Amino acid sequence: MAKIRRTTTLRGRIDRGGRTSSVRRVLALGAVPALLVAGVVGVAAVDRIDPGVAPAVAADTPFTIAGRGHGHGRGMGQWGAYGYAKNDGWSAERIVGHYYGGTELGDVTDRRLGVRLAGLDGKTLAAYSDAGARVAGRDVAPGEGVHLTPTPGGGAGVVVTSGCDGEVLWQTTTDHPWVDPIDPGVDRPANEHLTICGGPAYRGSLGVALDGAESRVLNHVDIEDYLLGVVPVEARADWADTGGAEALRAQAIAARSYAAAEHRYPYAETCDTQDCQVYGGSAKEDPRTTDAVRTTTGKVITRDGQPVAAEFSASTGGYTAGGEFAAVEDLGDAGSPNHNWTQTFTAGEIGKAFEVGELRSVSVVERNNLGADGGRVKELEVVGSDGTARVSGKDARTKLGLKSDWFTVTEGLVPAAPTPAPGPDVLAEPGSPDAAVEPTEIEKKYAEIGGPAGPLGKPIGPEMSMPDESGRFRMFEGGAIVWTETLGVQVVDASIVISELPTGSDG
Incomplete structure (x- = not known):
């Protein structure tokens, strides 16, 4: 019978004495041989199994998950669009034609949207405008606060105050539950925008509605004005400075199409979060993305004459996922910082994430057969001492934060794949933004001491968490760097690491 390593408890501190420390024990994980495990993901059920069928993997055994892309991969890849625009000179029209097969460009005009401001769910609307506003058929002076509370039947209670929280000036009820700007036109100056007290400003009107018994705050806005606050937070305006202006124009077309196809609630077409499209209001606007919106005014992607929900994600990894739009190769994605990536977990973390007890095995049952490595995971099986979980690739991604x-999936530490030179990143798909990544404390320390040319040499494994999540570490040719909240970041000499590697006995 195979001998199983004993699980140890790691406490994330360096022992100054002669005994093996918890940090040194963590660093020893770098010596575990990498054994390939066929991978699969997708949850259906957890089945009870005989605990004696197979030995459990020690909880501190590392597993490396190597992947491609960032996001769901359906429709347009934002990094791919940038690559095609910058490197191949593609126009926005050619970009959307590549990703959204079986569609054509059409036009939408005079379209206004209701946007649920999800962060204000359950709250009273309190807003003002520097230029004044109108509510309940009356003018509101500049800076005066308007407070709306929705009432049954579609109306609202109105309270107007001196400033946002001053004395009450007047109050009433209305069947028009909206605060309107002094001029309802499109592309009005910033002083006419309505500002949430203590929050962002918005073009258009602000209002309230009831969703059952709970209040909702809404922004009623022209679709072109709405896009001015979407494109700069769903893409990076500075792409226009590096040859990617057409990618921003493609983003504007896709975002307009997505919004025009939305019919999400009885009281609003869409929302302002990742569940729909991220919308930051007028404070997030940028002249470069405003230009992308204005130069594509009204353009949407259509099928059978109707706008389609043109999904997009940050990086496809080189091949789109298929679904509503046929899968296509995405050569433009080669420059994405997430074209290839690795994430490392312990066996204990995997077992806990899938609620199967002590981990026994992880295997991919089915893939979509698109792109390298067999493509995206359709079903994954995770076997543990308490049962077996079968999950979809989407669910596995959620459970592990992939x-x-x-x-x-590979047992052991696997060197990270080379990544392209740093460049502007994007906020990703509706529902899963892909933000620019801040260097970790370990990465900062490694760069500070010279990187590959410094005393540690090249990395020999990815950065990973300690099994008890008390800190993180990374192995290098000449030693390791360890970070814990208590100690901060520490460089550990290679000779110490080597002397503390496990001998293979359970001793």
């Missing part, structure tokens, strides 16, 4: 559902 960047996409296109991945392989």
Whole structure:
């Protein structure tokens, strides 16, 4: 019978004495041989199994998940669009034609949207305008606060105050539950925008509605004005400075199409979060993305004459996922910082994430057969001492916090794949933004001491968590760097690491 390593408890501190410390024990994980495990993901059920069928993997055993892309991969890849625009000179029209097969460009005009401001769910609307506003058929002076509370039947209670929280000036009820700007036209100056007290400003009107018994705050806005606050938070305006202006124009077309196809609630077409499209209001606007919106005014992607929900994600990894739009190769994605990625977990973390007890095995049951490595995971099986979980690739991504559902699983530490030179990143798909990544404390320390040319040499494994999540570490040719909240970041000499590697006995 195979001998099983004993699980140890790691406390994330360096022992100054002669005994093996918890940090040194963590660093020893770098010596575990990498054994390929066929991977699969997708949850259906957890079945009870005989605990004696197979030995459990020690909880501190590392597993490397190597993947491609960031996001669901359906429709347009934002990094791919940038690559095609910058490197191949593609126009926005050619970009959307590539990703959204079986569609054509059409026009939408005079379209206004109701946007649910989800962060204000359950709250009273309190807003003002520097230029004044109108509510309940009356003018409101500049700076005066308007407070709306929705009432049954579609109306609202109105309270107007001196400033946002001053004395009450007047109050009433109305069947028009909206605060309107002094001029309802499109592209009005910033002083006419309505500002949430203590929050962002918005073009258009602000109002309230009831969703059952709970209040909702809404922004009623022209679709072109709405896009001015979407494109700069769903893409990066500075792409226009590096040859990517057409990618921003493609983003504007896709975002307009997505919004025009939305019919999400009885009281609003869409929302302002990742569940729909991220919308930051007028404070997030940028002249470069405003230009992308204005130069594509009204353009939408259509099928059978109707706008389609043109999904997009940050990085496809080199091949789109298919679905509503036919899967296509995405050569433009080669420059994405997430074209290839690795994430590392312990066996204990995997077992806990899938609620199967002590981990026994992880295997991919089915892939979509698109792209390298067999493509995206359709079903994954995770076997543990308490049962077996079968999950979809999407669910596995959620449970482990992976960047996409296109991945392989390997037992042990695997060197990270080379990544492209740093560049502007994007906020990703509706529902899963892909933000620019801040260097970790370990990465900062490694750069500070010279990187690959410094005393530690090249990395020999990815950065990973300690099994008890008390800190993180990374192995290098000449030693390791360890970070804990208590100690901060520490460089551990290679000779100490080597002397503390386990001998293979349970001793």
